[in-house]
Amino acid sequence: MVQARLVNQLPADTTIHWHGLALRNDMDGVPDLTQAAVKRPPADPASSTT
Secondary structure, eight states, X not given: OOOOXXXXXXXXXXXXXXXXXXXXGGGSSOBTTTBOOBOOOSSOTTOEEO
């Protein structure tokens, strides 16, 4: 099992795309098409995804 945590500190929304791992489509893809984008938190570190 691989578990990763993404906390977005970029100035734009972002997603993670994995190469070489078989994942469900909704966990690997294009923001707002196959996966919800991780928003940059105003000051809330709870805005992350696992």
